[in-house]
Amino acid sequence: MENTIDNKHARERGREKPGFWRGYVFSTDHKVIGIQYGITALMFLFFGLCLMSVMRWQLANPGAPVPILGKLLFRVLGEGAVSKTGVMLPDLYNAFGAMHGTIMVFLGIVPLAFGAFGNYVMPLQIGAPDMCFPRLNMASYQFYVLGGVLMMASFFIPGGAAKSGWTSYSPLATVTDMNLRPNGQTFWIIGMVFLISSSLLGAVNFITTIIQLRARGLGWMRLPFFVWAQFVTAFLLLLAFPPLEAAAVLQLMDNLLRTSFFLPTGLVVSGQALHISGGGSPLLWQHLFWFLAHPEVYVLILPAMGIVTEIIANNTRKPIWGYRSMVYSVLTIGFLSFIVWAHHMYLTGMGTHIATFFQTTTMMISIPSVIILTSLFISLWGGSMRLNTPMLFALGFLPMFGIGGLTGLPLGFNASDIQLHDTYYVIAHFHYIVAPGTIFALFAGIYYWYPKATGRMMNEFWGRVHFALSFIFMNLVFMPMFIQGMAGMSRRMYDGGATYAASGGVVGLSPRVIGLNVNISHAVWALGLAQIPFIINFFWSIRRGRKAASDNPWEATTLEWQTSTPPPHGNFEREMEVCRGPYEYSVPGASRDFTPQNEMDNLEPATNGNPVRS
Amino acid sequence: MEIPYAVKARPDTGLYNAKMGIWLFLASEVMLFGALFCSYILLRVNAPEGTWPHHWLNIWMGMTNTLVLILSSVMVVLSWASLKMGNFRQYKIFQGITILCALVFLGIKSFEYHDKFMHYQVNLKDGRVADGHLQKAETTGEVVAIEGRWVEGAEELYDPALGHEGKLIKIPRSDIKTMENYGPWHNTYLAIYFTLTGLHALHVIGGAAVIFAIWGPLAKVWEQDPERYINRVEVSGLFWHFVDLVWIFLFPVLYLL
Numbered sequence: 001m002e003n004t005i006d007n008k009h010a011r012e013r014g015r016e017k018p019g020f021w022r023g024y025v026f027s028t029d030h031k032v033i034g035i036q037y038g039i040t041a042l043m044f045l046f047f048g049l050c051l052m053s054v055m056r057w058q059l060a061n062p063g064a065p066v067p068i069l070g071k072l073l074f075r076v077l078g079e080g081a082v083s084k085t086g087v088m089l090p091d092l093y094n095a096f097g098a099m100h101g102t103i104m105v106f107l108g109i110v111p112l113a114f115g116a117f118g119n120y121v122m123p124l125q126i127g128a129p130d131m132c133f134p135r136l137n138m139a140s141y142q143f144y145v146l147g148g149v150l151m152m153a154s155f156f157i158p159g160g161a162a163k164s165g166w167t168s169y170s171p172l173a174t175v176t177d178m179n180l181r182p183n184g185q186t187f188w189i190i191g192m193v194f195l196i197s198s199s200l201l202g203a204v205n206f207i208t209t210i211i212q213l214r215a216r217g218l219g220w221m222r223l224p225f226f227v228w229a230q231f232v233t234a235f236l237l238l239l240a241f242p243p244l245e246a247a248a249v250l251q252l253m254d255n256l257l258r259t260s261f262f263l264p265t266g267l268v269v270s271g272q273a274l275h276i277s278g279g280g281s282p283l284l285w286q287h288l289f290w291f292l293a294h295p296e297v298y299v300l301i302l303p304a305m306g307i308v309t310e311i312i313a314n315n316t317r318k319p320i321w322g323y324r325s326m327v328y329s330v331l332t333i334g335f336l337s338f339i340v341w342a343h344h345m346y347l348t349g350m351g352t353h354i355a356t357f358f359q360t361t362t363m364m365i366s367i368p369s370v371i372i373l374t375s376l377f378i379s380l381w382g383g384s385m386r387l388n389t390p391m392l393f394a395l396g397f398l399p400m401f402g403i404g405g406l407t408g409l410p411l412g413f414n415a416s417d418i419q420l421h422d423t424y425y426v427i428a429h430f431h432y433i434v435a436p437g438t439i440f441a442l443f444a445g446i447y448y449w450y451p452k453a454t455g456r457m458m459n460e461f462w463g464r465v466h467f468a469l470s471f472i473f474m475n476l477v478f479m480p481m482f483i484q485g486m487a488g489m490s491r492r493m494y495d496g497g498a499t500y501a502a503s504g505g506v507v508g509l510s511p512r513v514i515g516l517n518v519n520i521s522h523a524v525w526a527l528g529l530a531q532i533p534f535i536i537n538f539f540w541s542i543r544r545g546r547k548a549a550s551d552n553p554w555e556a557t558t559l560e561w562q563t564s565t566p567p568p569h570g571n572f573e574r575e576m577e578v579c580r581g582p583y584e585y586s587v588p589g590a591s592r593d594f595t596p597q598n599e600m601d602n603l604e605p606a607t608n609g610n611p612v613r614s
Numbered sequence: 615m616e617i618p619y620a621v622k623a624r625p626d627t628g629l630y631n632a633k634m635g636i637w638l639f640l641a642s643e644v645m646l647f648g649a650l651f652c653s654y655i656l657l658r659v660n661a662p663e664g665t666w667p668h669h670w671l672n673i674w675m676g677m678t679n680t681l682v683l684i685l686s687s688v689m690v691v692l693s694w695a696s697l698k699m700g701n702f703r704q705y706k707i708f709q710g711i712t713i714l715c716a717l718v719f720l721g722i723k724s725f726e727y728h729d730k731f732m733h734y735q736v737n738l739k740d741g742r743v744a745d746g747h748l749q750k751a752e753t754t755g756e757v758v759a760i761e762g763r764w765v766e767g768a769e770e771l772y773d774p775a776l777g778h779e780g781k782l783i784k785i786p787r788s789d790i791k792t793m794e795n796y797g798p799w800h801n802t803y804l805a806i807y808f809t810l811t812g813l814h815a816l817h818v819i820g821g822a823a824v825i826f827a828i829w830g831p832l833a834k835v836w837e838q839d840p841e842r843y844i845n846r847v848e849v850s851g852l853f854w855h856f857v858d859l860v861w862i863f864l865f866p867v868l869y870l871l
Contacts, residue, residue: 129616129617129618130617132619132631132634134617200639203638207634207638211627212618238638238641241642242642242645242648242649243645245646245649250650250653253798253808257797258798258799259805259809260805261657277799278802279661279665279801284656287656291649
């Protein structure tokens with residue numbers, strides 16, 4: 001009986017098996033799309049790191065030719081970007097800076113955390129056969145690729161890529177390369193419109209799927225925390241991105257149709273009064289931009305928290321402490337994140353009353369964040385911890401996110417922000433959240449779900465090496481930036497603060513503070529090298545890795561582990577029914593230390609709750 | 615593989631997938647237009663006293679377009695109701711009127727756009743300002759002809775209702791310092807006007823295209839799977855109502871206030 005059913009499924013699957021194009025390129029299967037997102041996003045992350053590695057050379061050795069790459073960059077990007085000897089010119093430095101931010105945030109982390117993990121894991125965790133709208137899902141990935149291609153192409157057009165920071169503040173963004181239309185900024189805006197559309201399609205799909213396709217018995221308080229995190233993230237993307245789309249449309253009008261939405265009356269550029277109608281408001285851009293970009297910060301961090309929660313529950317072999325408070329906290333974060341945006345604008349002269357309001361809400365939003373972090377820390381208490389690679393990265397996430405979060409408080413207060421605004425302190429603060437924070441969680445997720453996607457484990461030893469080196473060098477990169485920032489070193493300086501050193505006296509920075517640039521640069525390059533074990537491990541293990549012991553190698557409770565590996569098209573061979581919460585580890589009296597969500601109460605499980613397969 | 619609740623509603627939410635999806639999409643659309651309306655408010659509040667234009671748009675055209683869109687919304691509901699009662703012929707008629715309404719709306723809108731692009735402000739070298747519509751037939755290499763008036767003060771420029779009757783004015787090109795038509799580059803009011811109505815028009819085109827596709831090329835779905843067909847009409851109808859609603863806000867904001 002069992003056998004015939006299996007054969008039937010095998011036949012069905014065989015019939016459905018699509019060719020190369022339908023199967024890998026234009027697939028509508030959420031798992032394939034998730035992997036497409038994942039690999040594309042990892043490549044962008046690595047490219048973003050490379051941009052920064054070149055910039056760090058310029059910061060450590062201002063005006064010195066870039067070794068090895070200098071000549072190559074000269075040949076590829078031409079005379080305006082790099083001098084004949086291979087020195088990076090200011091315009092290229094600005095372009096790399098702007099593109100580093102844009103790529104890391106919009107093409108790297110969001111697609112990896114939301115597009116890849118959300119797509120691959122979320123439908124499995126809720127017991128759904130696929131996303132609600134598989135074709136929209138495919139379109140979402142294609143828009144993402146299009147946006148990415150436009151951003152990449154902008155490096156090679158006359159004038160080079162956008163160079164007004166990832167925030168693209170107007171009027172700077174509009175008056176840069178004004179004689180060239182379309183310029184890098186035009187490409188940036190149109191690329192962003194594609195990326196926004198991609199996120200929008202993804203967000204609609206995610207929310208609908210979570211609401212409509214939960215398996216029978218999977219009530220809201222039985223959802224794994226990862227699903228909750230993705231749910232709130234999707235709402236942030238859905239509601240926060242459209243204002244940026246509006247802003248992008250307005251800036252595109254300024255850029256191409258000579259309107260003045262963000263250009264004030266009487267604007268003078270290089271001593272020349274501009275022929276514009278004027279009457280616009282530079283602050284308007286900042287409001288619209290940060291209305292997206294602050295929720296965006298939570299888009300970057302919430303999926304990471306979700307991943308870490310899954311891994312901590314699994315490897316401490318006990319339920320998450322305070323699951324309900326975490327769920328309410330994540331919802332509160334989602335709501336509050338819409339009313340904190342202007343804390344990025346204390347120094348714009350928008351007025352002290354507004355600043356006071358945003359200071360208050362900013363302090364309020366730290367409360368739910370602390371609740372989540374504390375719950376995760378307390379969850380460790382008394383657990384019999386397994387220190388495998390995913391768990392190491394998850395454990396690394398906790399203090400790193402802690403440092404990132406706590407150092408944000410001085411930036412949230414008006415008074416202390418006056419000193420710290422636009423210094424390296426800010427860079428250190430948000431990188432602690434996003435780099436050793438979110439990226440560590442993403443690494444944890446890759447090591448954790450890799451056996452589900454491929455059926456093989458990644459190498460444990462090289463995983464640990466990857467973790468140890470990344471952990472050390474991440475801190476060596478970002479910790480000194482706190483010191484530089486508190487000493488008053490401004491960000492976005494082409495010469496890494498050498499001007500300050502030359503000025504001496506009260507305004508001058510001590511050579512030791514500026515000298516830290518060299519140490520940081522060394523650490524960045526070492527951090528880049530430390531990713532090599534990961535890259536090799538990632539590709540080598542696809543075919544050569546140790547075979548996963550079963551469909552559920554980590555002995556986890558959530559639904560994605562209760563199907564075959566890799567899951568077939570349609571995910572589950574029979575309809576899932578959920579009878580318990582997500583983290584039933586070490587239940588007293590149970591035969592094993594984990595009880596899968598779909599396990600009936602009075603039933604001895606077959607192998608891992610899966611039907612016996614021949 | 616079948617996606618559950620693609621056609622039938624899920625019992626505990628009472629919605630089928632696409633209906634849930636379109637409501638979420640509309641929520642994001644509210645944020646999109648919300649941001650643009652906020653930009654409008656901020657730009658208008660920021661404008662120096664007396665420089666925000668009034669009466670630059672023809673209220674009767676806006677009014678007609680408002681009525682046309684309201685009519686189309688009623689037609690969308692009636693066509694959906696006809697399908698629910700199994701009357702496909704009636705649906706065809708009602709939804710046909712909807713598509714017609716969309717075309718009428720776009721026709722009037724493009725007439726208004728054209729009117730703005732033909733409207734010039736001409737600054738003469740002697741400091742005088744003429745304002746009016748370019749008369750292509752009488753404009754030559756030496757002379758620019760506009761149907762309009764000499765502007766006496768700035769307030770008259772911002773509120774043409776204060777000015778006098780128009781007449782044909784011929785200006786030698788050698789006397790002209792600058793001339794610019796009333797495109798989005800002319801001033802902030804026109805910039806936000808073109809952005810808001812342009813984006814809205816794109817929504818009208820998109821919505822009408824989808825409604826037309828369901829009405830015409832995809833009509834055979836009605837025979838194969840009537841429930842799915844009704845769902846499609848409902849979802850496209852929801853989007854259409856939203857597009858109308860945006861116009862209901864645009865009309866007073868741009869034409870009346």
